[in-house]
Amino acid sequence: MSVIGSPVSRVDGPAKVNGEAHYAGEFAPKDLLYAATADSTCPAGTIVTLDTRDAARAPGVLLVLTHLNADRLPYQEPAERVAVDPVAGAQLRVLDGPAILFSGQPIALVVARTQAQAEYGASLVPAPYDADPPAKLRFDPALAQPTSEAAAKKKRGPETRKGDAEGAFARAPVTLDERYRLSREQHHPMEPHATVAEWTGDRLTLWSKTQWVGNERDEIARRFGLPPANVRVINPYVGGAFGSSLRTWPHVTLAAMAARRARRPVRLELTRRQLFTFVGHRGQSEQHVRLGADPNGRLLATICEATGQTSTYEEFAEPLLGPAGATYACDDRLTRYKLVPMNVNTPCPMRGPGWATGLVAQEMAMDELAERLGMDPIELRLRNYAERDPMKDLPWSSKALRECYAQGAERFGWSKRPLKPRARRDGRDLVGLGMATAIYDSGRYPTSASVALLPDGTALVRCATADMGPGTYTSMTQVAADALGLPLARVRFELGDSTFPPAKEHGGSTTMASVGPAIQEACGAVKAKLAGVADGAPITDFAAVLRRAGLDRIEAEASAKPDDAMKTHSINGFGAVFAEVRVDVDLCTIRATRIVGAYDAGRIVNPKLAHSQCIGGMVQGIGMALFEDVEWDEHLGRVSNGTIAEYIVPVNADIHDLDAIFVDTREPLLNPLGVKGVAELGLCGVAPAIANAVWHATGKRVRNLPITPDRLLTA
Amino acid sequence: MTRDGGEAADPDWSRREIMITAAAAGGSVMSMGTTAAAAAKIAGPAGDRTIDLVLTINWTEHRLTGIEAHTTLLDALRDHLHLTGTKKGCGLGQCGACTVHVDGRRVNSCLTLAVMQQGKAITTIEGLAVQEALHPLQAAFVEHDGFQCGYCTPGQIMSGVACIAEGHAGSDDEIREWMSGNLCRCGAYSNIVASIRQAAAGKA
Numbered sequence: 006m007s008v009i010g011s012p013v014s015r016v017d018g019p020a021k022v023n024g025e026a027h028y029a030g031e032f033a034p035k036d037l038l039y040a041a042t043a044d045s046t047c048p049a050g051t052i053v054t055l056d057t058r059d060a061a062r063a064p065g066v067l068l069v070l071t072h073l074n075a076d077r078l079p080y081q082e083p084a085e086r087v088a089v090d091p092v093a094g095a096q097l098r099v100l101d102g103p104a105i106l107f108s109g110q111p112i113a114l115v116v117a118r119t120q121a122q123a124e125y126g127a128s129l130v131p132a133p134y135d136a137d138p139p140a141k142l143r144f145d146p147a148l149a150q151p152t153s154e155a156a157a158k159k160k161r162g163p164e165t166r167k168g169d170a171e172g173a174f175a176r177a178p179v180t181l182d183e184r185y186r187l188s189r190e191q192h193h194p195m196e197p198h199a200t201v202a203e204w205t206g207d208r209l210t211l212w213s214k215t216q217w218v219g220n221e222r223d224e225i226a227r228r229f230g231l232p233p234a235n236v237r238v239i240n241p242y243v244g245g246a247f248g249s250s251l252r253t254w255p256h257v258t259l260a261a262m263a264a265r266r267a268r269r270p271v272r273l274e275l276t277r278r279q280l281f282t283f284v285g286h287r288g289q290s291e292q293h294v295r296l297g298a299d300p301n302g303r304l305l306a307t308i309c310e311a312t313g314q315t316s317t318y319e320e321f322a323e324p325l326l327g328p329a330g331a332t333y334a335c336d337d338r339l340t341r342y343k344l345v346p347m348n349v350n351t352p353c354p355m356r357g358p359g360w361a362t363g364l365v366a367q368e369m370a371m372d373e374l375a376e377r378l379g380m381d382p383i384e385l386r387l388r389n390y391a392e393r394d395p396m397k398d399l400p401w402s403s404k405a406l407r408e409c410y411a412q413g414a415e416r417f418g419w420s421k422r423p424l425k426p427r428a429r430r431d432g433r434d435l436v437g438l439g440m441a442t443a444i445y446d447s448g449r450y451p452t453s454a455s456v457a458l459l460p461d462g463t464a465l466v467r468c469a470t471a472d473m474g475p476g477t478y479t480s481m482t483q484v485a486a487d488a489l490g491l492p493l494a495r496v497r498f499e500l501g502d503s504t505f506p507p508a509k510e511h512g513g514s515t516t517m518a519s520v521g522p523a524i525q526e527a528c529g530a531v532k533a534k535l536a537g538v539a540d541g542a543p544i545t546d547f548a549a550v551l552r553r554a555g556l557d558r559i560e561a562e563a564s565a566k567p568d569d570a571m572k573t574h575s576i577n578g579f580g581a582v583f584a585e586v587r588v589d590v591d592l593c594t595i596r597a598t599r600i601v602g603a604y605d606a607g608r609i610v611n612p613k614l615a616h617s618q619c620i621g622g623m624v625q626g627i628g629m630a631l632f633e634d635v636e637w638d639e640h641l642g643r644v645s646n647g648t649i650a651e652y653i654v655p656v657n658a659d660i661h662d663l664d665a666i667f668v669d670t671r672e673p674l675l676n677p678l679g680v681k682g683v684a685e686l687g688l689c690g691v692a693p694a695i696a697n698a699v700w701h702a703t704g705k706r707v708r709n710l711p712i713t714p715d716r717l718l719t720a
Numbered sequence: 721m722t723r724d725g726g727e728a729a730d731p732d733w734s735r736r737e738i739m740i741t742a743a744a745a746g747g748s749v750m751s752m753g754t755t756a757a758a759a760a761k762i763a764g765p766a767g768d769r770t771i772d773l774v775l776t777i778n779w780t781e782h783r784l785t786g787i788e789a790h791t792t793l794l795d796a797l798r799d800h801l802h803l804t805g806t807k808k809g810c811g812l813g814q815c816g817a818c819t820v821h822v823d824g825r826r827v828n829s830c831l832t833l834a835v836m837q838q839g840k841a842i843t844t845i846e847g848l849a850v851q852e853a854l855h856p857l858q859a860a861f862v863e864h865d866g867f868q869c870g871y872c873t874p875g876q877i878m879s880g881v882a883c884i885a886e887g888h889a890g891s892d893d894e895i896r897e898w899m900s901g902n903l904c905r906c907g908a909y910s911n912i913v914a915s916i917r918q919a920a921a922g923k924a
Contacts, residue, residue, distance in 0.1 A: 018862035021870030022854065022877060024805015024845035031804035039799075120795060121788060195809050195817055195905050196871040244807075244871025245905050277810040474868030474906045617865045617908060624907025649903065650814040656900040660909040 009487045009678070012613035016493065017242075017478040026242045030199030032212035034270040037201070038067065040263050041123035042111040042256075042273070043130035044282065048348040048642025049140035049317075052103040052112060052132050059129040060115055065122030068267050069130070070114040075100035075262060079230035087220055089251035089510050091351055093155040094319030099255040100262070105134060106318050107348050108643045109282025111255065116263050116271055140348040142642045144289045146312040149343035152322045161322035161342060161359075165330065165396065168337035173306035177297025181374050185294065185366035186709045187692075189314070189635035190287040190628075192355050193649060194473075196244020197277060198284050200260035203270035207231065211238045213257055216250045216471050217510040222503040224253035225261060241501040243473035243511075247625075248354035249284045250473070251512050256283055278647045285353025286635065288314030290325065292366035302378050302388045304335040309366065315344045316351040323352075324359035324446065328367045330396030331577065332444050333389040338396070348642055354512065356625060357685040360445050361692070365629075365710060368441035368693035373706065381424065382440055382697070383410050383581075394575035402574040402674040403681075405605035406442070409581040409668055413440075413603030416666055417583035426704040434587040437702025443580030443602070443690030447672070447681040448515045451566035452523040453506035456485065456531040458559045462548040464489055466498045466527070470520045471511035474621075475684055476614035477520070483610055484521045484678070488528035490544055506562050514578070514682025517610060521678045522565035530561035570674035578681040580604040582626075582690040586698040593703075593717040597627045597695050599662040607672035607681035619665035619687040626691020628655045630699075631711050773838050777803065778847025789835055793827075794818045796834035797844060805845035805874050809903070816902030819875040819882075820844050826882035828901075845874035848881065856922050857881055860915035868906035876902045880916045889920035 020026040043060075045052075057069040080098060090096075099111055115126035141148075151163030174180060200213040209231065215221045218238040226233040243250065260273040275283050290313050297306035309329035315321045326340040375382040387410065393400050414420065422438045423429065429436040454468040466485045472478050481498045489496065499505065506527075508520055532544055538559070539550045551559065570576065585599035600623045609615045632653040636646040646652050665687070671679035692710060700706050705720040770786045775796065782801055794811070797803045797820070806829055809817030813831040820829045821843040848855040857880050860866070867873040879902045883889050888898035895913050904912065 014862050015865065017870070018865075018867075019854065019858075021867060021873050022845075022858040022861045023849050024803075024874050026870050027804060028807075028871060030808075031798070033799075033802060119788060119791070120799060121790060193905055194871070195815065195869065195903065196807070197809070242871075243869060245869040247905075274808070277812065277814075474870075476868070613865055617868055617906075617911060620910055621868060621907030624909060625905075648812060648814060649810050650812070654903060654905065655907070655909075656903060657909045657912065658896045658900040660896070660907075663910050 029214040040273040041127040043113040047134040048108040050136040063126040065118040066126040068116040081227040091319040156322040170337040170339035173337035174297040192247040192249035194245030199274035202260040202264035218503040238503040246473040287355035288352035294370040310341040319351040328363040357688040372697040406579040409603040413581040417601040435702040439697025441690040441694040449518040449567040450509035453564040454523040454527040455562040469505040470508040526563035578686040582694040584694040593714040608679035620663040622687025630692040630695035794829040817875040857919040866915040
């Protein structure tokens with residue numbers, strides 16, 4: 006059996022369980038100082054005065070930076086924006102002027118000898134504001150504006166249209182017309198974002214939490230007007246991110262500014278409260294869905310008009326309407342996308358960006374349509390099975406969604422589900438079953454990797470990618486061991502250093518499809534070099550070959566990039582998610598007691614880790630469906646539940662029986678490994694499956710997620 | 721879950737007392753808890769009020785000189801002693817990432833002051849393995865993939881060891897309940913329960 010496909014344990018597991026894995030904020034160069042920020046308490050306006058005298062006199066404080074004394078940075082424009090940045094607008098320039106764009110914007114930076122001294126100093130900076138212009142604080146779809154030309158170029162435009170959806174909807178014998186809302190969510194990785202910055206002359210080293218060391222290097226180089234080669238970004242372990250470390254956020258700039266002025270290394274670690282305002286979020290959304298069908302369940306019209314949230318200074322548009330375009334066959338379809346600009350920090354991608362959000366509305370709407378038709382929800386989906394991508398009008402490279410429905414239903418026991426809601430009761434609990442389709446857009450990026458064969462008989466493989474939890478260390482070790490014909494223990498994979506061969510973002514479920522092939526290429530190249538000096542000796546004996554040839558290593562670097570497959574075909578991961586909930590008949594408390602997901606994610610490199618990723622997605626989906634809700638005070642313009650106890654996330658006691666199965670498939674076109682990506686797919690479809698199960702348990706539809714007991718009680 | 725919180729246990733230095741002393745030493749006299757800003761000032765550092773202390777961590781004595789009296793056990797471990805296996809997730813006792821053992825009991829190290837833990841036996845994740853060999857619960861976490869990113873993991877394991885020792889690992893439901901003070905955002909809860917179940921069975 007090949008080591009690819011084998012459920013090996015994490016190679017970095019021992020380091021993570023014994024405390025040896027070092028995360029960004031844990032690097033402590035000599036003479037390290039600590040920084041904290043004072044943040045605006047007003048959502049829009051201008052700082053009138055900024056009195057830093059008390060802060061400067063506070064114990065241990067060495068430096069206070071504000072817009073009045075901070076360096077003006079050049080902020081050079083990139084030739085082209087990277088995919089992780091918003092499509093339009095101008096990024097926040099920290100400490101660059103008195104303008105306030107959102108509550109929580111950093112207005113002063115205090116550097117001190119200890120963390121507590123820095124935080125205390127920052128608490129002493131009063132700032133009166135002139136609150137003009139009036140802040141935009143209401144998420145009201147009536148205030149929304151169509152997305153821009155820039156968004157349209159990235160397939161997030163204001164409108165897509167095929168056929169005559171409105172006419173077909175008006176004529177359809179069975180229709181559905183509903184609005185679905187999803188609250189703002191925060192990523193809240195367990196590791197708060199942190200940067201340690203150290204200057205040596207005009208060279209800068211950053212130990213900084215990021216999903217993309219290469220972009221952080223380039224971005225900071227542009228902000229400071231440095232050659233990229235003068236900046237090095239190091240981050241071997243990322244304590245979760247879920248999209249929140251794709252961009253280079255302002256705190257990275259602040260840490261570097263402070264270290265330059267202090268002439269000593271500085272750490273800036275965000276507080277849990279600051280994670281609400283420094284590093285993006287999944288913005289609020291409303292989707293107005295209209296579906297028309299014939300009595301047999303064939304879709305005649307699909308219309309989805311989505312409203313998202315963005316900031317006043319940047320346009321964040323995401324592929325929210327991907328599912329509406331790609332999931333079901335329908336000739337007459339229409340999507341519209343608008344954004345409400347608000348005085349908030351700019352949203353950013355959060356696991357399953359756009360797709361997971363779009364699926365909430367679409368899959369709840371399909372469930373409601375099945376109810377109106379008196380049809381099994383899977384049957385309705387099968388009757389509208391898309392044999393080609395209906396929006397792009399391209400063939401799928403691979404699609405085993407039928408098998409997902411069948412195998413998931415079998416594992417879950419779907420066939421015993423009564424069609425009618427509120428039909429099953431067990432003691433105080435109403436029991437319901439629901440399902441939803443999952444779909445996510447697969448992708449691949451050009452990537453490079455290096456391999457060095459060393460005299461101790463081990464191979465050292467390197468790539469500037471990241472591992473925020475999916476298991477990049479392990480899966481890439483497997484790929485390299487397979488390509489080199491070596492046991493796992495003789496391969497070491499290193500990542501998270503911008504001096505390594507370049508990779509793009511560790512996001513969008515692209516890492517396996519992008520980095521894996523680069524490693525295969527590099528392994529092939531190093532084997533060819535070895536053959537040149539080996540005199541026919543087997544590769545496993547390369548230590549002896551090196552000795553005989555008097556070499557201290559044989560090294561090769563290679564790149565791999567996608568071909569035209571993503572243009573000639575639609576490439577998506579698919580899945581079917583099934584959920585059982587129990588709802589207390591009086592209190593309306595909801596427990597998600599059982600979830601099964603069946604996935605077509607292409608070939609699975611490590612079933613143990615892929616299973617963990619998918620059940621982890623289910624946990625986050627439970628959060629999305631039942632708990633996670635950034636409570637927004639639209640008068641103060643502030644998050645009113647800004648801690649990890651008040652912003653409720655699932656805890657261990659909320660989690661019961663979770664299972665993920667993988668349909669045996671191999672993606673033929675996207676990459677030679679045959680993978681399609683797992684991470685985003687694991688969140689997609691979970692929340693609507695739970696919402697549909699809540700309806701099936703109670704007979705009540707709550708179209709406003711999360712479905713909290715009060716919402717269910719009053720539905 | 722530090723249900724005891726660890727705060728009221730020390731007779732000599734309570735956190736509240738230090739805060740009040742700190743405010744007085746700073747020369748400002750103010751009433752407690754009037755506004756958020758005032759509260760922050762009261763909690764501020766005490767000028768030159770630094771102390772020396774000795775902590776026994778993983779059977780080794782560590783001398784800390786000239787540290788601020790209000791230094792939390794967590795900051796003492798991470799920032800002063802560079803024992804970074806103990807993680808900072810929130811600093812508010814809400815996430816459990818900083819869980820350590822004090823005299824065998826699990827404690828959120830962000831909610832207790834270093835000075836309060838003198839003369840006690842502190843165990844951190846770095847002290848759990850015995851002579852290179854992983855503790856059975858550490859090994860079970862690797863085997864059952866009880867984590868993804870690994871950041872909550874030291875706290876989960878310290879909490880899990882205590883959970884077993886307390887006799888709170890009798891069933892999956894009991895483990896879930898008594899492990900609910902340790903958040904995991906990657907969602908490894910099921911595998912954490914499996915790891916603790918296995919380690920608990922090995923002990924029985």
